[in-house]
Amino acid sequence: MILSNAKELIGLEFNPYSFGVEKGKIKELVAAIGDTNPIYSSLEAAQQAGYEGIPVPLTYLQIIDSFGGYGFEEKVEKLKLNPVKILHGEQEYEYLADIHAGDELTVNSKVIKAVTKRGSTGGMDVITTENRYTNQKGELVAIAKGTLVHRH
Template sequence: MSKVMDLIGLELSPYSYSVDKVKIKEFAEAIGDLNPIYFNEEAARQEGYDGIPIPLTFLQVIDMWGGYSFMEKCHILGLNPVKILHGEQEYKFVKPIYANDVLTVKGKVDEVNIKKGSSGGMNIITLKFEYHNQVNELVAVSTNVTIDRH
């Protein structure tokens, strides 16, 4: 069996992240989404939210600032950083995530596929992360695919 197949089921140490309304604002500005719900709690409540919500791709910020760096992830998975590509990202939201929520994120290697091609092989590694809020409710799941070229 390939060494990379041993990664299936590997659990990453959980981490926590406090969702900050300043980071939400910075992110919304960076992506050019000037919807007032990301800047003003009253505007968010008028639109039916319980507080300032996160933009849909904000989970990437949570992973970047609270989770594992690119190099840490490579080290944990035993990958050469110059030979990997980000293949795919998917987010599933179960409940809204708001400013001031404190999230605990748990991740694991969900699947590994080995592909052969004319220019060499690839290990396709799927990681799944679950995001729970401060009352332990599952609020989101992200799935990302890393391609390890060999």
């Protein structure tokens, strides 16, 4: 079934999921992006910089969403989108507290905004989801918002 009205998605919630923050995944990400800051590989360096443990790099939340949450096919099916007509529009992260290797995060995700735009060459749905990340202590540590563009 394909989406008929983007506004019907507002408030749609995804099942929560949990993800353990792994030192190895942090190391893989910083190697992939070329960040050589020792705080991401050495507990001693991280603590000298004022962290409790090895912190996550700023885009680590994408790792959590890619490996811990819904797969692409599951997500587009739940959103009733045609997967060949999707573009990633925007991504933003708000960190409210430090996230470290060894933390266990629970992610709650829902659609917070959905609009349909029409133009002379067709239209598009612009859908924004919000993920809220809570650590094992029950603290909200981050919020991420992602926007998908679904072309008609």
